Each structure stands twice: as structure tokens, then as C-alpha cells.
Amino acid sequence: MKVKYYDFAEAMIPDERIKAILEPPHGQQINRETFERDLHRLLEEKLASKLSGVKNLLILVDDITRQTPTSWILPIVLDHVARFGIPREKVDILVATGTHRPMSLKEQIEKYGESIVNTVNIKFHDYKNDVVNIGNTRSGIPVMVNKLVLEHDFIMGVGSVIPHRVAGFSGGGKIVQPGISGEKTTGLTHWLSAKYEGREILGKADNPVRKEIEEIAEFAGLDFIINVVPDSHGNPVKVFAGEPKPTFYEAAQFSREYFSVKSTKSKIVITDSFPADLELWQAAKGVYSGDLVLDEGGALILVTPCPEGVGVEFGNLVQRYGYKGYEDVKELVESGELDNLIVAAHLVHVGRVIKDKGVGIILSPGIEAEVAKKIGFIPANNLKEALDIAESLVGEDDIILCKCGGELLPIVD
Incomplete structure (x- = not known):
């Protein structure tokens, strides 16, 4: 059969060599009218009683790297809170960029809607300069978050819930950590996740990192969340709203059931990064899902566009150190040579797969061959060459094909 990824990678593979084709379900999304009706109902049931006396509202929203239908959500929220005496001039929107780059005006309009961009105060989180220390978690992680949380008396988070290598799932308190957190806080939670294999975290809502995330969010005063489970093309499947912790766990359970695909393992896995295609820092999500079906000593082929290269924020450090196994990165951290724990964790998350477990082959028009080699991948010019x-x-093992690898959750019995 002809196997095709994006518009730059295709190859003929004998049918008998293809062990499985894994991809998330499609066609279960709800239309905008149904989505808005459901959200109106949830806000009437769960938000109205919480708005009494609120004077200043802070809404945390995710950025262009996430597929939350924020432009559908914000007008409904703003109309709803206005009925309780909170006009738009008393609402601030803080884009929870984490460590990502700010968005262009075009991206903001696409993500939030032109009317929102023109009428509501939108600010971008700066993880280096805009944070204050408001305490420590029970395990001792400092809670450094955007200072705007201290200037508002109600904080709402808007995001989506999909499988995630660091936190188990996105959504919930993740809009605070790492969304609006400082470098030290984010570094420590990410480094904690690096101590675990991907199969111990990805797609599991109850894990040590998530416990820290939710405690940090509670510390910061997150009062309410609206979380959406989207399909792999960004179309909403279901919306959840309410108290942060129980609402997140309900959404995560639904997300796990939705994105899970049963599979076996193979020595050769081909995966893409869709929809996390902008840079390799994000595109590594395809590696994480492919890892779950890759046999020890196998080869993982990552197909990804990466128009912004290795990474806008940390790409230079990734290129300096390259992807490495856990013990090698741990040595760099403990010696003091690498003090950025966010980068250290990322190096491990990928390195566990393409160094400790097997090898990584990359096919990407955005990553030059020499750069690929430098960071630990074997570059290929086309899919046939990669195979x-x-x-x-x-060896000529059977092949597992992963589609929409940025959100896929393979489940191996």
C-alpha cells in the first residue's frame, strides 16, 4: 500500500509488512451550536453561584500550539460574567505560554477571535520576568507564578485535555504549571517527569507530576476551568466545566477512552507529529506516542515539518547537548554543566527513546541533516530511505504506522 505523511513523505510498503495502523478516532465531534448550548448549560449550573462579589476576572488561555476552540468559548464566558456585573474592562486574558514564544497578531485573531482581541486586554506570560514566589508545595517545589494572580479575585482556566508526556494529560492545572509559572517551578516538575518512563506518565491522569501540578494550581488560586476534549483536527468532542480537580479528572478519563488505541509492539515504528508540527520541541510528542509501541532495540521514524526548526526558545541548548539517555543527562545536571531543568527533561524524554531504547530516524524539511545528526537523530531524505x-x-521487521502521533495514545496489553 502507499503510505503518505503530509505532502513530503510517501512510500510503497507491502501490505504484509504493515502490522498495524494506529490513529485516533474521527467523526465524533459536535457542531458549534451544540458546543455553545452545552457550555451555556455548564456555566449556568456551575459558575453562576461563584461570581457573587467578583470584581476582577483573570482568564488563563492556552496558545497557538493547542487546539482548544477558544474563539468559541470566550464570547460565551464574557457575556455570562457581564450578567453578574463583571464588564470587559474588568477582565484580563493572560496567555499561558509557558516557555513558548509570544503569538503574532494574526495568530491571536485566529485563536481568540478578532472581537476579543480588539475589546479585551490580552497579555502574554513571561516566565523569566513576570513571576512572584507565593510559597512552596508540600514536596518543596517553589510556586513561582505570574504576578497577575495576586491582582484578581477570580481565576478561570481555559484549555484542552489530550495525552501528554510530562503531565499525563494536558488541561486542568497545567494552565498554571507550566502555563503561567516561572522557570524554576517548571524545571523542577519537568525534571521530576524525566525520572519516569513514558509508559508510566503518558495517558495516566494519576501520577506524581500531576499531583504537583494540581497543588501549584490550587496555590495560585485557580477557581474554575473550562476544558475541551478535541479530536486530532481541533474539532471539539466534549466540553467540561467546573471545579478544577474533579472537572479535570472527569475530562481526562473521557480523553483516555477517546484517544486510546489498542496495539502490539514492533521493531519499526513510523510516526508523525501532527498536530504539534511547528518545531521539534513540540513535534517530539510523536516520539512519545511511538515509544509506547516500539520494541527494545527498535527504530523509530519521525516524520515532521518543523518550519520553526528545533525550537525557538531552547533549540540552541538542544543542539549544544543533543538528546541523551537519563543517566547521561543526570550527570550533566548534577555536575552543574546543565542548569536548565526544562531542557534537561526534554533531552531525557526524547533520549530515553532514541538512545536508551533504540534509534531515531527523522524525515523533516525543517531540520537540516547536520542538525539532525548533532542532536542524535539519523537524517533521511525521503520515507523509503528512512525505512x-x-x-x-x-532487520526487516513488521511495521507499525502511527497517524496523528502528537495526540495518539497506544495501549499495549
């Missing part, structure tokens, strides 16, 4: 390389390293 030839994989077979030369691990």
Missing part, C-alpha cells in the same frame, strides 16, 4: 536505514539497523 531502508531502519531495516539495515534492526
